[in-house]
Amino acid sequence: LTRQSVWLPLPSFTRGMLTSSPSVAMATISIDKPRSLVDERISIRVENLPSNAPVTLRLNIKESYGSFSAFGHYMSDSSGCLSLDSSSSLGGTYTGVDSMGLFWSLLQDPAEKSGLRLLRREAEIPLRYQLTALPGHVTWEQLTNPETEIKPFCSANLERTYLADSVERIPVRVGRLRGALFKPRSQRSCPPVIDLFGTGGGLMEHRSALLAKEGFSVLALAYFNYEDLPDTIVEYDMDYFEEAVDFMLACPYSRLGPKGGVGLIGVSAGADIVANAAILFGDKIRAVAWLNGTPCRNFYQARYRGRLLPAQVTFNASKIKQAAPNPLGIDLRECVQPTRDQELPVEQASARFLFFSCLDDYSVSPEAGARLADRLVRAGRTDVERIAYPDAGHLLEPPISPCTALCYHGLLKVYMYYGGKPECHHRAQVDSWARMIRMFHEELGWRDDKRQVAKL
Structure with missing residues (x-):
């Protein structure tokens, strides 16, 4: 000591x-x-x-x-x-x-x-x-x-x-792509994962660095408000995200498993992007960890190969309310109410899905994950899991991170009430982190891969 x-x-x-x-x-x-x-x-x-x-x-x-x-x-x-x-x-x-x-x-x-x-x-x-x-x-x-x-x-x-001595950081500036790749120093190549955050913008590296020490090559990908990328979001350019997937599939630091494909993590708007990516990019996507997203295309339009994607749902600003636990923050749960036909057709994806929904989240409907999981189950899929965490909030981070219930949103210029009770939120982070790591090893690795799931 x-x-x-x-x-x-x-x-x-x-x-x-x-x-x-x-x-x-x-x-x-x-x-x-x-x-x-x-x-x-x-x-x-x-x-x-x-x-x-x-x-x-x-x-x-x-x-x-x-x-x-x-x-x-x-x-x-x-x-x-x-x-x-x-x-x-x-x-x-x-x-x-x-x-x-x-x-x-x-x-x-x-x-x-x-x-x-x-x-x-x-x-x-x-x-x-x-x-x-x-x-x-x-x-x-x-x-x-x-x-x-x-x-x-x-x-x-x-x-x-966040950065273990055993992990190295490699800046990524390839074509339009901007980000940072994290990988174990002791291994030339590892199963590939792409990590996406929401509308906070910039480059968020912390989760990618921690995940890399578990035996993955992880690309922390920026998509606006970073270096020479656009300052703000106008629409989701899905071609950009496909370029990132292709980069990781061909990257010398990636070791593809027998099933091929990459893993994706997305939280909030990042969850919307990774769900769209799994639908559009086919077998290139092997596993998706979806954290507190929406069940449809909303707020920002998505464009792929020159065309806008269908079933855009209007964000109903008249449904914005003050959050009951803290009136300084806003409650957006009723602002996006898609019909079943407007939901993302995740059953068209071949990837395995792991949906995480935090039930004290005031920024998206807590039922979003259940709705998307139900589409997969109705299509006969068994490689889908939805985990719901009571009293956990929107910002689901790696283990032992503090809960942020109220947060000022720099892009939207409002106080968001993200919710969460600290102890329950902490337990949700520990559990979700272990589940993500386990899924990525199972779907992206080889059967003789002896790396262990993160333990706390």
Whole structure:
């Protein structure tokens, strides 16, 4: 264990200051992995505390756009120790025993502007946190009030990164394509996957980097607002996405399985794109992970080989409502209401589908995944699965990422209420991540492939 210690003087009784009695000299925080991966569990211990005493642990991260914190209330044991592997949080941003509870329960500090999302687009830049042990059970208001002075027992710094040392990043600028490819350094070629996000724009690398360490060559693909790509979306250019598929099929870093084809991941608008791709590109697509998309073509038109694709459904702006849990955000669930004939004809695709629907999502209808899965089942398909997560929100990320219920949307210039209750959302992320990895190994790999599914 790596120990980081801070010698602190005895606290004085100053007006407006929380005090402890007595103070402990040389309290230490021990972290087994001070630098770890974002989806990796770590062990944290605090020692040399007062015995059987209330203690608060606060995790904080300061980014250029805002600050985020989480905290838990604990009791030290008779020897003056607490371990997040076994000590229960009695209150705070999470409760119960969970060694990673402080990470998945992070919230933006109340002094920050509303709608922030803790996100690192660039996989090579780590997230840097500070962990502090404080006397007593300190409230959220006290922790985040700059006028409240608290004498800590000790503090430690740690880093979490999306890019494993075993994974390399290769910039992609081929023809019109812009993005970054991630692959294990130890392998020349791996099963190919393309990773797409929604209307946030730019290049999102974090999920691709984490997936690559599981034995895949993953292309994080940008399609607007990046380098020389268009600044905004006018329509979905499906030819561009087919170029990306062809690139990965021919790429020397791709090892195609006996069934051929690539895997696709898409969330939100990215889910709409990957569903369209599976319908249009035939056997080039082997497996699709669809996360919280819509059941039809809407909002943006899709064009393929010079023609607009049919069954465009009008987005009904009159159905926009304030989100009941937080009126600052908007509820879009009733804005797109397609008929069955307007749904995406996913039964025309040959790919295996894995649909993820989060039932506390206020930006798309939670029934969208069920509707598309039903089309496949009615067509006699058995290679389809739909997973529904109660109390999980729209932004389904890799494991241990915090839940962002309210987020400002830069392209639409509105506050989106994406929903999600932190613990349920966390569990959904752990489960969906393992299911995606398993499906991609089964569909894209070889039978003698011994790589393991991600475990947490």
